Amino acid sequence: MIGEGIHSANQRRHSYVQDRVEVGFFTDPSVCIGCKACEVACKEWNQVPDDGFTWTGNSYDNTGHLGASTWRHVMFLEQDRQKGNQIAGTMSLGDGEDPFRWVFLSDVCKHCEEAGCLEACPTGSIVRTETGTVLVQDDVCNGCGYCVVSCPFGVIDRRPKPLPESGGAFKCTFCYDRQKSGLVPACAKVCPTESIVFGRLDDLRAQGQKRTQQLREAGYTDAQLYDPTDTSVRGIHAFFLILGEPEAYGLPPRPQIPTIHLKAAWTAAFATAIGAIVVTLCAFAFL
Amino acid sequence: MPNTARKMRALPGEPMSGESRLDELREEARAKGVVPGRGVDVVGGPIPRKPGYYGEPVVKPPVWTWEIPLYFFFGGIGGMSAVIAFGAILFHHVDLARAAMWIAVIAGAVVSPILLIMDLGRPHLFLNMLRVFKHRSPMSMGAWILTAFGTCAVPGLIALELHAHQIFPGTFDQLLRLVAGIFIFGAAIFGTLLATYTGVLIGATAIPAWFLHRTLLPIHFGTAGLGSAAAALELLGHRIASLNAIGLFAAAVETLLLIWLSVNKHGAADRAIHEHRSGWLIRIGEILNGPLALVLRLVGLIPLAAISFLVGALVSRFGWIAVGKVSGCDPEAVFASQK
Amino acid sequence: MAEAHPVGFRWVMKAKERGATIIHVDPRFSRTSALADIWVPIRAGGDIAFLGGIIRHVIENNLFFRDYVMHFTNASCILREDFRDTDEGATGFFSGWNEKQRAYDKESWLYEGHPDLSFPERDLTLQHPRCVFQQLRRHYSRYTPEMVEKVCGIPPALFHKVADALARASGPDKTAAICYALGWTQHSKGVQIIRTASILQLLLGNIGRPGGGILALRGHASIQGSTDIPTLYDILPGYLVMPKGDGTEETLQQHLEKNTKPTGLWHNYPDYFVSILKAYYGKSATAENDFGYNWVPKLTGNHSFFEYLYDMADGKMEGMFMMGQNPAVAGANSRFQRTSLAKLKWLVVRDMVEIEGATFWCDSPEIKRGELKAEEIETEVFFFPAAGHAEKEGAFTQTQRMLQWRQKAVDPPGDSRSEGWFMHQLALRLIAKAKQSSDPLDEPLRALDWWYPEDELGEPYMESVLAEINGWYTNPQPGADGVVFGGIDREGNPHHGPQVEGFAKLKADGSTACGGWIYSGVLGPDKINKANTRSSKNYLGHGWGFVWPADRRIIYNRASATPTGEPWSEAKKLVWWDQGQRKWTGIDVPDFVPDKSPEYRPTGNESGLAGIPGDAPFILHEDGLGWLHVAKGLNDGPFPTHYEPLESPVHNALYSRDTNPVVNWFTRAENRFAPPGDPRFPFVLTTYRLTEHHTAGGMSRFLSHLAELQPELFAEMSPELARELKIENGDYISVISLRGGIEARALVSRRMRPMQLNGKTVHQIAMPFHFGSAGPIEGDSTNDLIPISGEPNVTIMEAKVCGVNIVPGRLPRGPAFEEWIKKYVPTGGPPNLHPEQPPPGAPGGEQAGGHGQHGKTDQQ
Ligand SMILES: Nc1nc2c(c(=O)[nH]1)N[C@H]1C(S)=C(S)[C@@H](COP(=O)(O)OP(=O)(O)OC[C@H]3O[C@@H](n4cnc5c(=O)[nH]c(N)nc54)[C@H](O)[C@@H]3O)O[C@H]1N2
Ligand SMILES: Nc1nc2c(c(=O)[nH]1)N[C@H]1C(S)=C(S)[C@@H](COP(=O)(O)OP(=O)(O)OC[C@H]3O[C@@H](n4cnc5c(=O)[nH]c(N)nc54)[C@H](O)[C@@H]3O)O[C@H]1N2
Ligand code: SF4
Ligand code: SF4
């Protein structure tokens, strides 16, 4: 659904922050060309430092995973499956024997409806913005690192020394600064094929459904939306269309927000607390 | 049509073409599980691929370093010492109460905060912890519990010491004793929480091996704290039956927990507890403060039992953080935990 | 295309969304293949055989666009009796081959009885045994699907899928486009590969029509601009021919006679040529002095960069300006390039970063290996900081021939200055010096008309250059309408008159000056810089930028209407003949004489455009026809013929001749070629670009945010090859050719696949060429492996194929390297190891230089 120039959602100049509607990203690997422009634009706009020049040998992916200094991450999957009705050379003619496909997907902070990082943050550094996105206020974060283990998607991380602003937790800001002044998030703005679509969440969800349907009809039998609305995360603002299983993209199949464990844990804690007092008093009372 | 690719390779005498050789290798891989000799890790290649996305972690492992397990350890001792102090003061073991309160203050109100601050990425912003009160964030609750504990324990100790040295005359001294009692009671209440919330802290996270044992963790940490407090006091020379009883109880519970851990397994999801270095730390820790401490107490080797328990409690704290790191880096654990 | 032109690829994806079928032909499964409907793995260098096969398929199965072919192409033209095709005896030679000169005498390629190609005889039934169509059919008759499989490794089933898809997408109400770039150009037969595509597109009626065409995806941002207003040695702006110094073009008269065509647009050659002389020399250029023709340098041979390089190596060249290039990494045989640079006395480098071209004397592998010693290198390097494209204004010309003006975004840092400033200031100083001397050699400098106004920093106004390129009436009229920059020169003297409206107004009498006739109209009397307009009125983008010639968005668009002038179909209407107004109209600016009716037929005595019939769209050609057979303008044959790459694992399955006979081998000890099927170099290496880097890396390797995305040189290879060589993904390997050896990581992937050639399994590996010794990330430069060679028409090197061997493990560094490489690449012996390779200094190649006029082929 590549829009015509300024008519495409990604190029429109409009601030959703003012009209306080929920926004999101719909990322569609079926048109992603793996150019990594989103990664670079993100780092350039947000002045995120480079984090190492290591060659991984994992296809064309030398970024690895999302983290404190990687807020966009383009994945490169080489799979022995067919991509729609694509004919990938001699090997997938006819009945598609021995097929092959190369899938690119640009990963990012999911901006969860129920955000583990936000709930966990003891300083209130992580907040929900007017547009429903999740933002870390760098000047408040004291680097306790609790959000790191509370993100069901392994997104947010604490930036190690000697990188600039080290010690604090970082992740995608959804370009809150750009959005306030009516600019589209940098990654979506530069995406040449509109694999990343930015817009109103409800529009995007509809578009996502439509696109998945389209692809299914076009032979992409394993196309599905990744948007865990049925788990305690209750849906994500940056959702994805994926080909195949979430596991292959390093996405948790049924992500849960850690706060669901609080009840059991606190109960055990209080029980132990009371138990400890009772036992101690008895020990002194009867011996 | 589908087999043109095949046909063109089937030339007799010619070296078998790439793709069909690859098929062969796949067969071999399927049969033997793995192909002998060197191979390549690519889709369709003979060697099975890494799980998930090139084996990359799905959730992030904790960034915490040695300060945190130590903090858990001292928080446990400090918190539970206050409980013992409270019991002691109720039943007139003033000296024991003093010793316990000293431990409570040093371990719980001095060392613990220092360790906690040291671990922060930005220590100078520590006070931001008290910007908000979030009951849904164990870290926030912990910060408040620690603060509350300090605010009770310190005055409690001062009052107790003034009372013990009989600085003030008669009635005022009675008052002091009451005040001490109240503060120490507070310290005891927050102390138990200080010793147990750490279990909640790591239990309510996205790390499979942790959240799968969210109920065990607070019990373990609390008990370990209580036992350690008793053990520490005993090593300071306070050999009384009550402490021994507490020690016995703690060791017994830890033994039960050890059994629970080895019964309640979750396969790949919590394998970090049973495999790797992390697994060994857990096992050693649990044996030291569980069965071994128990046996030593029963045969009356109190000091050894105390030492064994303390070391065990310390080791298992490091163990659980190690478990978090291993489990957090293990994509299959995450997938398994969500099956 | 997704890799190297990602933003343009947006529209390919849009087309796919609309139901277009995307076919990608490439040895590697690239990011483009990942998005294509059909990926066709091809053996590098096999494209003529592949396309030839489709041509045969289209002809034999009658799938071609008969009306289009019959009327608009030269299919119907009759060839001479003495013309012999490569096919006869499958020799691989056309008639006219001169073994001693290693060149063709092209006489026999001409039309029967019409040596100047005007008013040819035609047989519209296409039945005449000697008509181009029948000859074409015979030429490709042996390019069968089975043969395609033998040569390219593409099985018939896949071949047919492509052929059918292409044919299905062509016709009166459909068109198909072909995009190409280096995969086709960087071959010993690059021009002919593109020719094969043109034949195919002409047969399918896909030229001059919306959605059709052959699109050269260009290189550096304005590489199209740098062939239009060239940085090439053999042409002048607007594809005018560089005068030759061989004695045949002593006078302007001789030059014009030689290059003026009797019919077609090139009949106006004198108008364009004299106007450019007037632009160069202004008042000094008069009818008396041949408008300064003698001041123009003359060609004395092939003056391509490689020839210069050899002169450097032989110490025949003292100094060089390196502006916006980095041959130490990107030049073929870069090892030899670096050692040759080290022989210069002085070298001026203008760049934004300290590239290998400026640091070779201290950090090149040769220095590290002790082959060269820094203290022994005499080259004095002058490094000038250059302003980047965002730091200066100017125009880019892109693939569609569209000029787009570029504003300056920021001031260049420190002392960095633009090319404009450097050239302008250099010229001013040289001219000043020349004015002091009386040496006749300095006459051309003294005669130069250097009028450009400048700003306070001494930066010339770029629009003043654009104005000169557009052209003006030379009679000075300061202040008159349509006069730009006041019509005065630097001294304030009257200088020029009003701007010309377009190239139609140019005259050979000195009354007009024009710096590049094809761009004429971009800054006309209305004084509007059309390159800077940004409001498109229709889907062709009229109103956005300026497309040469005369803002015609689709060239040869007369072909979008039937011979009688109606659109071929509603879906594909573009321009058509309006009977009422008796003129051509439509969505695009007609690329045709506006009032020439479709019925118009010349008598045979006309000249210029009047000699072109009303149903002949290709007005640049003498006969107005699309050329299936190229009688003039190419050095290696009128029909594209499959030759093997200069280094190939197999012999030519189609002809007894393996390689392109006219190719320039640049034979030299440092530049040896392995014979066909050499067991020492069994694997085919092809080179390519990564989206993450730019060419030699000056603009990417030095930027951390790009460098971290592709931090190391790697070689892509198939799992099969990896297993054969006991290599695991990520292992270090050494890659060796007759030119040198480099180190890389193995990237094992099924995106590379073994080829079956005639039952023989051929492995291809692919490597990017972006890496070098300078900057934050280091890596060997792939070009150490690539030989220098010269395609016969435009002297491009065969950078896309060569033979290599792979040795698992790391490359020995330092002096150890020499010993090690000797094991695999014995030195000594004759420099010409390939049986078809001539000894050093043998003739051949010097006639290359075909950019002018017909040979407008994309090259770097
Ligand atoms: N990101 C990026 N973009 C660039 C550049 C860059 O360096 N980086 N460079 C710019 C420049 S200067 C240029 S000239 C263009 C070049 O643009 P391209 O020509 O697209 O770039 P290449 O990757 O060199 O070659 C294209 C493809 O040709 C394939 N190929 C190799 N041999 C053959 C063959 O024999 N037949 C066929 N059919 N294909 C073959 C290669 O595998 C490669 O995938 O890109 C421009 N754009
Ligand atoms: N093996 C192999 N070799 C190849 C190719 C291949 O496909 N395979 N491709 C060939 C092709 S198509 C090309 S175009 C060449 C490219 O080869 P080169 O042109 O030699 O390499 P670049 O890195 O493009 O050089 C451009 C330099 O200009 C600098 N620069 C950028 N802007 C400006 C400016 O405004 N002013 C000045 N003065 N400098 C500027 C950049 O920093 C950079 O260092 O490589 C060729 N080499
Ligand atoms: S994905 Fe993780 S970091 Fe992003 S909002 Fe959800 S919980 Fe927070
Ligand atoms: S690291 Fe910063 S953002 Fe994360 S939880 Fe702690 S204070 Fe909040």
Ligand code: SF4
């Ligand atoms: S929204 Fe902004 S911060 Fe988030 S990934 Fe995109 S560019 Fe980066």
Ligand code: SF4
């Ligand atoms: S910019 Fe768009 S196309 Fe490019 S990698 Fe990112 S998501 Fe994919």
Ligand code: SF4
């Ligand atoms: S670099 Fe410029 S020219 Fe190249 S793809 Fe990007 S936008 Fe287009």
Ligand SMILES: [Mo]
């Ligand atoms: Mo290029």
